[in-house]
Amino acid sequence: MVKSGAGQGPVWALGTMSGTSLDGVDAALLRTDGHEVLEFGASAYRPYTEAERAVLRAALGRWPGEPGVAEAAEVVETAHAELLSRFDGADLVGFHGQTLAHDPRGRGTHQAGNGAVLAAVLDLPVVWDFRSSDVTLGGQGAPLAPFYHFACARFIGASGPLAFLNLGGVGNLTWVDPALPGPEAPGALLAFDTGPANAPVNDLMQARRGGAQDEGGALAATGRVDAAVIEAFLAHPYFFKMPPKSLDRNDFAGLLEAVSSLSDADAAATLTAAAAAAVARGAEHFPRPPSQILVAGGGRHNATLMAMLAERLGCPVRPVEAVGLDGDMLEAQAFAFLAVRVLRGMATSCPATTGVAAAVGGGKISRPDS
Numbered sequence: 001m002v003k004s005g006a007g008q009g010p011v012w013a014l015g016t017m018s019g020t021s022l023d024g025v026d027a028a029l030l031r032t033d034g035h036e037v038l039e040f041g042a043s044a045y046r047p048y049t050e051a052e053r054a055v056l057r058a059a060l061g062r063w064p065g066e067p068g069v070a071e072a073a074e075v076v077e078t079a080h081a082e083l084l085s086r087f088d089g090a091d092l093v094g095f096h097g098q099t100l101a102h103d104p105r106g107r108g109t110h111q112a113g114n115g116a117v118l119a120a121v122l123d124l125p126v127v128w129d130f131r132s133s134d135v136t137l138g139g140q141g142a143p144l145a146p147f148y149h150f151a152c153a154r155f156i157g158a159s160g161p162l163a164f165l166n167l168g169g170v171g172n173l174t175w176v177d178p179a180l181p182g183p184e185a186p187g188a189l190l191a192f193d194t195g196p197a198n199a200p201v202n203d204l205m206q207a208r209r210g211g212a213q214d215e216g217g218a219l220a221a222t223g224r225v226d227a228a229v230i231e232a233f234l235a236h237p238y239f240f241k242m243p244p245k246s247l248d249r250n251d252f253a254g255l256l257e258a259v260s261s262l263s264d265a266d267a268a269a270t271l272t273a274a275a276a277a278a279v280a281r282g283a284e285h286f287p288r289p290p291s292q293i294l295v296a297g298g299g300r301h302n303a304t305l306m307a308m309l310a311e312r313l314g315c316p317v318r319p320v321e322a323v324g325l326d327g328d329m330l331e332a333q334a335f336a337f338l339a340v341r342v343l344r345g346m347a348t349s350c351p352a353t354t355g356v357a358a359a360v361g362g363g364k365i366s367r368p369d370s
Ligand SMILES: Nc1ncnc2c1ncn2[C@@H]1O[C@H](COP(=O)(O)OP(=O)(O)OP(=O)(O)O)[C@@H](O)[C@H]1O
Pocket: 017, 018, 019, 020, 021, 022, 023, 166, 167, 168, 169, 170, 171, 198, 199, 202, 212, 213, 214, 215, 216, 217, 296, 297, 298, 299, 301, 302, 331
């Protein structure tokens, strides 16, 4: 039966992402056989309400069973059920959930939301909990988009190395050589979180201006970067770890404190420069220079951040739209792609993407009737 998605041919997978910036849920349909990107389908976004966001914020950093976590999971499940029930034609769902805590070498990784609940509501197989088995096998459990980036590099017809940069709350970079036979081939990928991206600027705007973000990077554009803050930031031990490596949203919580004596504009400029500096530091790990860096995630709308990146990186830095991809939906599509791979017993991460001991397929599968 096509609905199980368990054959080998192409299926329509509906992927979701509820990212670290807690703004809302993205969902996108993708037609794939788990190897290739074949066609993009409809996509949609459902913002969290202020009340929902408050519930999620209150549960950040918490683990299953701790106060507020059940409420957060219910918010996540309700928002996803509402959004996903608007779609027709999906054969399966890839449900990322909302990361509340991430401590791969400690307590593990925690994405709120139960896929079994969604499977029953949507009457579809749901693949979820993508990160846990990678962590159990010694990996970082993140980033997981790199296997999809490999497929995207092939889809856009790239023949040599390029990189994908996601600028969400946290930033992550994937260096790809699409000439190699597949994502697990040694040398095909190198991926890691770069550092904080938009989260500190958002937190600053919220604290000082009562706004959610620095629209277009307008405030940062009028400020002066404090070089001493950037230097101290780059001394953080994270930048001396070899990749693969991953971050929790709050791992750089002290950064906001470091700009507390600066004016609003100088603080915004400095935090934006920190995000760019973290990416540039990350790019030093690239095995070979990429022909271009393609940027997805909300940070690509921040002109000041994009200009700072272009200045620091020695190659063109362009939004993924420049090659016909959708920078708002790339992560949701990634979890559609990974869901098909999980259902078919294919790997979703490998030593070069998460540091896992060997290529591994993560994810639980919940079926509507189980
Ligand atoms: N027009 C804009 N101007 C400035 N910044 C923007 C703009 N649009 C989005 N952003 C930034 O991008 C963020 C959202 O990015 P995105 O949706 O990619 O994050 P996420 O998926 O939640 O995070 P992650 O990828 O870390 O899980 C916003 O919180 C904001 O900081």
